[in-house]
Amino acid sequence: MEMRKGNIKKIEMINEEVFSMVLEFENEFVFKPGQFINIKVSEFDSPLLRRPISISRKISDKEIELLIKIEGIGTSQLKEKMIGTKLDLIGPLGNGFDIENLDKEKPILIVGGGIGIAPLRGLVQELVEEKYKNIIVVNGFRENPYGKADFKNTQYYEIDETKLNIFVTDYINENLLESDYQRVYACGPKIMLKKVYEIFNDIPVQLSMEEKMACGIGVCLGCAIKIKKDLFEYTYKKVCVDGPVFYGNEVIFDE
DSSP: OOOOEEEEEEEEEEEEEEEEEEEOOOOOOOOOOOOOEEEESSSSSOSSSSSEEEEEEEETTTEEEEEEESSSHHHHHTTTTTTOOOOEEEEEBBBBBOOOOOOSSSOEEEEEEGGGHHHHHHHHHHHHHHHOOOEEEEESSSSOOOOOOGGGGSSEEEEEEEHHHOOHHHHHHSOOOOSSSSSEEEEEHHEEEEHHHHHTTSSSSEEEOOOEEEEESSSTTEEEEEEEEEOOOEEEEETTTTEEEEEETTTTOOO
């Protein structure tokens, strides 16, 4: 954990509710795809709590890009920041995706839902840089898909769920089960993550979980989720420090 100042270098609207933000740092910013930063949004007390934002991808050694959905006061204030503003933030935080010990020839499946594509951009960026050759990406959106250009050098499928009247997991079930995937990665709504694990529960599945966070450093326990302990028992782990990435066979999805 490290306190940093990130200079806003660029803000660009992707659509009416999603924008990208490029932050520049004085020193090299090293992170693992799937990690996040905790941003102090206001110089005053509204909102009081920092906002956890996934690190989307690397632009250069000293620059990162965030992909942010406007969902409330904090994210709305971030969108209105001026170029050149220095943001007070903590990070990188949490545990990211693990790509070690994978075969660079065997297929890898990546599943995104809505703004859940944000950390998957950095994951694909790293896989491509490491010369993985068989990357399949399926991103689902309720409407108005975006981000296709961010998944170059992959076998890419983009699902407009409202237009096609089908969920992204249904599309996978009907069209993409023939490959012998060595690993599945997913980020998106919890109901989608649950379904992804149910489909691929016989292979390693890594899920980036999302929960509301207050402190972001494991003190407040506000982001705890149920994790399997043994056959009939469970415990709790914190998304901010133990995650946000967990293996699917760890997570208990409450109805």
